[in-house]
Amino acid sequence: xxxxxxxxxxxxxxxxxxxxxxxxxxxxxxxxxxxxxxxxxxxxxxxxxxxxxxxxxxxxxxxxxxxxxxxxxxxxxxxxxxxxxxxxxxxxxxxxxxxxxxxxxxxxxxxxxxxxxxxxxxxxxxxxxxxxxxxxxxxxxxxxxxxxxxxxxxxxxxxxxxxxxxxxxxxxxxxxxxxxxxxxxxxxxxxxxxxxxxxxxxxxxxxxxxxxxxxxxxxxxxxxxxxxxxxxxxxxxxxxxxxxxxxxxxxxxxxxxxxxxxxxxxxxxxxxxxxxxxxxxxxxxxxxxxxxxxxxxxxxxxxxxxxxxxxxxxxxxxxxxxxxxxxxxxxxxxxxxxxxxxxxxxxxxxxxxxxxxxxxxxxxxxxxxxxxxxxxxxxxxxxxxxxxxxxxxxxxxxxxxxxxxxxxxxxxxxxxxxxxxxxxxxx
Amino acid sequence: xxxxxxxxxxxxxxxxxxxxxxxxxxxxxxxxxxxxxxxxxxxxxxxxxxxxxxxxxxxxxxxxxxxxxxxxxxxxxxxxxxxxxxxxxxxxxxxxxxxxxxxxxxxxxxxxxxxxxxxxxxxxxxxxxxxxxxxxxxxxxxxxxxxxxxxxxxxxxxxxxxxxxxxxxxxxxxxxxxxxxxxxxxxxxxxxxx
Numbered sequence: 247x248x249x250x251x252x253x254x255x256x257x258x259x260x261x262x263x264x265x266x267x268x269x270x271x272x273x274x275x276x277x278x279x280x281x282x283x284x285x286x287x288x289x290x291x292x293x294x295x296x297x298x299x300x301x302x303x304x305x306x307x308x309x310x311x312x313x314x315x316x317x318x319x320x321x322x323x324x325x326x327x328x329x330x331x332x333x334x335x336x337x338x339x340x341x342x343x344x345x346x347x348x349x350x351x352x353x354x355x356x357x358x359x360x361x362x363x364x365x366x367x368x369x370x371x372x373x374x375x376x377x378x379x380x381x382x383x384x385x386x387x388x389x390x391x392x393x394x395x396x397x398x399x400x401x402x403x404x405x406x407x408x409x410x411x412x413x414x415x416x417x418x419x420x421x422x423x424x425x426x427x428x429x430x431x432x433x434x435x436x437x438x439x440x441x442x443x444x445x446x447x448x449x450x451x452x453x454x455x456x457x458x459x460x461x462x463x464x465x466x467x468x469x470x471x472x473x474x475x476x477x478x479x480x481x482x483x484x485x486x487x488x489x490x491x492x493x494x495x496x497x498x499x500x501x502x503x504x505x506x507x508x509x510x511x512x513x514x515x516x517x518x519x520x521x522x523x524x525x526x527x528x529x530x531x532x533x534x535x536x537x538x539x540x541x542x543x544x545x546x547x548x549x550x551x552x553x554x555x556x557x558x559x560x561x562x563x564x565x566x567x568x569x570x571x572x573x574x575x576x577x578x579x580x581x582x583x584x585x586x587x588x589x590x591x592x593x594x595x596x597x598x599x600x601x602x603x604x605x606x607x608x609x610x611x612x613x614x615x616x617x618x619x620x621x622x623x624x625x626x627x628x629x630x631x632x633x634x635x636x637x638x639x640x641x642x643x644x645x646x647x648x649x650x651x652x653x654x655x656x657x658x659x660x661x662x663x664x665x666x667x668x669x670x671x672x673x
Numbered sequence: 674x675x676x677x678x679x680x681x682x683x684x685x686x687x688x689x690x691x692x693x694x695x696x697x698x699x700x701x702x703x704x705x706x707x708x709x710x711x712x713x714x715x716x717x718x719x720x721x722x723x724x725x726x727x728x729x730x731x732x733x734x735x736x737x738x739x740x741x742x743x744x745x746x747x748x749x750x751x752x753x754x755x756x757x758x759x760x761x762x763x764x765x766x767x768x769x770x771x772x773x774x775x776x777x778x779x780x781x782x783x784x785x786x787x788x789x790x791x792x793x794x795x796x797x798x799x800x801x802x803x804x805x806x807x808x809x810x811x812x813x814x815x816x817x818x819x820x821x822x823x824x825x826x827x828x829x830x831x832x833x834x835x836x837x838x839x840x841x842x843x844x845x846x847x848x849x850x851x852x853x854x855x856x857x858x859x860x861x862x863x864x865x866x867x
Contacts, residue, residue, distance in 0.1 A: 358855060394866075
């Protein structure tokens with residue numbers, strides 16, 4: 247019996263010590279320092295300030311109550327880009343910042359809190375919720391009880407990646423809630439109003455829309471507390487796939503298509519000097535040749551044109567090429583000297599001497615013959631133009647054909663096997 | 674022998690703390706809403722003569738979801754463990770180091786601050802008892818009751834009337850620490866309000 251009593255006393259002593267019921271702390275609070283300080287309010291944690299106490303001693307009382315603030319809570323998880331994006335957008339997006347300002351909690355319209363799914367110290371708070379996707383946003387009324395039970399979920403949704411839409415939905419939900427639950431007289435302390443609780447959430451969480459952040463699959467459990475079955479995957483409804491339309495072929499960049507109208511803007515005060523007059527006439531003549539009789543030319547004075555077109559006085563004389571009233575191109579007075587307006591005549595000096603040398607040195611060569619033929623045609627066209635005769639092909643088409651022939655020649659030359667230097671030596 | 678064993682078991686069951694359920698019902702009179710299981714994390718460690726100030730601040734930290742404050746007692750990425758006794762200057766120092774925003778209040782206005790904290794849904798680490806710090810969990814002005822959690826017995830919440838609480842607070846000197854962060858939302862529930 248003595249042994250039993252001894253054991254029970256020993257066990258009691260061990261239990262007491264282990265539970266810390268009667269600690270013998272000799273020094274845990276520096277009471278002397280508390281006495282020395284007197285009445286002081288320090289706001290610490292935001293960096294040292296030389297005049298900390300001076301500033302805050304002036305405001306010894308506590309700040310204004312923020313018990314009337316609504317709560318906006320973000321349920322987040324690690325490794326979730328959409329969660330990070332939402333948190334950033336609460337800082338940067340004006341529509342969300344108007345609801346919750348994480349950078350300035352005192353000025354924030356609501357109490358803004360972020361809870362991590364992985365944080366076991368907070369998981370129990372959301373045990374009654376069904377959270378199937380992250381981030382999830384919750385909105386709750388103020389703690390003061392002014393808008394009823396502060397535990398009521400006024401809004402719950404997943405984040406779809408559009409901050410304006412989220413802000414609009416939150417305000418709409420609050421407006422609807424406030425229309426149903428009239429503001430009540432302020433209750434003392436933390437009165438909560440009992441209400442009948444539903445089982446299922448009244449909102450179907452929005453499906454994840456953020457293309458930047460593929461959420462981990464399968465859908466995660468809410469805060470590791472409740473086992474939420476994954477949302478049934480909806481059978482995809484057949485969406486009519488638009489038949490791929492043939493790509494419209496780009497319009498040939500001919501002057502006709504690009505420059506339906508030319509507007510020549512001059513300054514009536516300064517007049518038009520002979521050189522520029524000649525150049526402008528050359529441009530117009532060239533365009534007339536290509537456009538034909540449909541080509542329109544208008545002459546405008548700067549006094550009228552300045553209101554209609556973006557032209558400065560120092561750009562005059564200027565030639566504008568317009569389509570549907572819009573300026574497509576502009577040649578200002580400074581560029582006129584560099585514009586080639588006359589056709590370049592083809593003469594003996596343009597003879598392809600390299601082709602002739604090839605024929606002389608190596609004998610018959612198709613590329614050399616074609617090069618000579620192209621020169622010949624150009625030469626004949628030049629002569630006919632000089633004589634005022636009509637051409638069988640216009641300039642654009644001819645240049646296109648010539649370029650095509652030239653590219654064929656280059657391809658033929660590329661296909662030719664390289665000459666073996668050893669073979670050449672043997673010869 | 675059997676009787677003795679039965680007696681022993683009975684005594685032990687009375688002494689041992691009751692295992693609380695994390696899903697214990699919400700208590701609207703409390704500003705700090707923490708299940709007993711979490712409060713017990715902040716049992717005052719006996720080393721270094723006790724760390725009651727950090728225990729009290731840490732309990733507020735976990736309530737307001739401020740990890741830098743909640744982890745004061747341990748070595749974490751937020752800083753090394755802060756163990757041992759503290760005064761206002763040490764609290765100011767480690768709050769600065771860890772970037773914990775807090776009101777560090779001494780003197781006459783502490784009662785006003787404690788009322789403000791509980792009325793706005795915040796807890797407070799307060800001087801309570803001789804050379805001791807505890808966590809103010811709530812205040813019911815209509816009943817004149819103060820709710821305090823002692824980090825030497827975190828499994829329970831002690832209730833004091835106005836006079837008793839005044840004596841308790843003055844016994845340690847008027848000093849309170851309140852974290853300058855938003856309070857936690859009330860435990861959310863689905864209610865058919867629409």
